[in-house]
Amino acid sequence: MYLFLNDQDLIIQLKKGNPEAYKTVVNQWKDMIYNTVLGILQQPEDAEDITQDVFVQAFESIHQFKGESKLSTWLYRIAVTKSLDWIRKKKRKKRFGFIQSLFTGESLEPIELPEFHHPGVVIENKENASVLFQAIQKLPENQKVAFTLNKIEGLSYAEVAEILETSVPSIESLMHRAKQNLRKFLADYYEKSKD
Amino acid sequence: MSKSYNIEERIESTLNSVDGIQRAEASPFLYTRIEAAMYARQSTWGRFSSQLAKPSFALATALLVLILNFWAFNSSSTNYETSAGVNSSDVEQMMANEYSLTNTASESYLATIDEK
Numbered sequence: 614m615y616l617f618l619n620d621q622d623l624i625i626q627l628k629k630g631n632p633e634a635y636k637t638v639v640n641q642w643k644d645m646i647y648n649t650v651l652g653i654l655q656q657p658e659d660a661e662d663i664t665q666d667v668f669v670q671a672f673e674s675i676h677q678f679k680g681e682s683k684l685s686t687w688l689y690r691i692a693v694t695k696s697l698d699w700i701r702k703k704k705r706k707k708r709f710g711f712i713q714s715l716f717t718g719e720s721l722e723p724i725e726l727p728e729f730h731h732p733g734v735v736i737e738n739k740e741n742a743s744v745l746f747q748a749i750q751k752l753p754e755n756q757k758v759a760f761t762l763n764k765i766e767g768l769s770y771a772e773v774a775e776i777l778e779t780s781v782p783s784i785e786s787l788m789h790r791a792k793q794n795l796r797k798f799l800a801d802y803y804e805k806s807k808d
Numbered sequence: 809m810s811k812s813y814n815i816e817e818r819i820e821s822t823l824n825s826v827d828g829i830q831r832a833e834a835s836p837f838l839y840t841r842i843e844a845a846m847y848a849r850q851s852t853w854g855r856f857s858s859q860l861a862k863p864s865f866a867l868a869t870a871l872l873v874l875i876l877n878f879w880a881f882n883s884s885s886t887n888y889e890t891s892a893g894v895n896s897s898d899v900e901q902m903m904a905n906e907y908s909l910t911n912t913a914s915e916s917y918l919a920t921i922d923e924k
Contacts, residue, residue: 639839647834661841664834668842669849733830741818741825748822764826792823799819807815 620684627675639668642685645766646692648733652765653696653757655729655746663699667692682775689776693758700754731765748798756791759784 617623617637626634646667651660671678671691678687734742749757755777762773763784774784835841 635842636839639842643834643838644831647838648831651832661835661838665838665841665845668838669845672842672846673849731826731829732832734826735828738825741822742829745822745825765829766831767829795823796819799822800815803815803818 621680624675624678624680624684627672635668635672638671638684638688642688643668645685646688649689649692649761649766650696651731652749652761653693654699655750659699663692663695667695670695686772686775689762690778693762693776697754697758744799744802745795748795748802751798752791752794756787756794759787760791760795763788 617626617634623634623637627638643664647660647664650663650667651657654660654663667688671688678684682690728743729746730739730743731746749760752760758777759773762768762776763770768776770781770784770788774781777784
């Protein structure tokens with residue numbers, strides 16, 4: 614079994630097409646990529662597919678990786694891009710379905726995400742976390758990604774800033790706005806559920 | 809007052825519900841799936857390139873190129889005639905008239921000889 618000394622060595626072996634290097638990358642980072650994608654999509658089956666696509670794309674475009682950032686940062690970026698693409702595609706489909714229903718006259722069933730339970734949440738928080746995930750879905754894209762990377766994936770503001778190619782103060786501002794919006798959504802939710 | 813306090817409390821506990829969350833684990837078969845996906849992509853191109861290398865494919869392509877050339881040549885000459893508004897029989901007729909080689913001219917010439 615080949616032991617990789619560092620990221621540079623690993624990247625060299627990836628560029629050479631060494632299967633051991635592929636396996637090492639997948640085993641080392643599969644959970645963090647899956648957890649990030651799952652946090653954004655909130656769909657376990659689709660998150661598995663997207664995670665697979667992230668690694669396939671990373672291996673196929675490894676020659677374009679210049680080494681300006683860490684390999685993990687690059688993988689996170691691919692994961693975020695692919696997840697957002699998936700959400701946009703789903704929204705487009707939904708819009709197209711609505712337009713189609715106007716012409717065909719068929720009533721359109723609203724496609725709502727099923728209640729999501731993250732497997733890493735402790736049992737006593739399951740119910741609250743499920744409500745929080747519903748609220749996260751309503752956030753604008755950049756706030757959703759920043760919140761997911763920080764709160765669900767557990768990355769620091771500096772790491773989130775590196776992934777999103779922005780500054781730490783702008784991540785702080787994004788997180789502040791995300792929390793404000795979540796408070797509003799949750800206040801609405803609990804007000805309605807009391808009635 | 810107590811109602812809004814209660815809601816505030818619930819919001820706080822909901823926002824804190826993901827504190828200390830554990831990372832979700834990907835399927836243990838993920839690498840196998842990735843390997844299969846990469847192999848499928850590579851083999852699609854591999855199958856395509858091996859088809860290209862076959863002599864029968866090369867021969868069929870050459871024949872297709874010849875047919876296309878023949879068709880293009882034919883259609884371009886037809887287009888030329890149409891665009892000029894003159895076809896080959898018109899050209900022959902014009903030449904015959906120019907050099908007095910029309911049927912009527914030769915017949916009248918022969919008739920003149922006969923008369924003589």
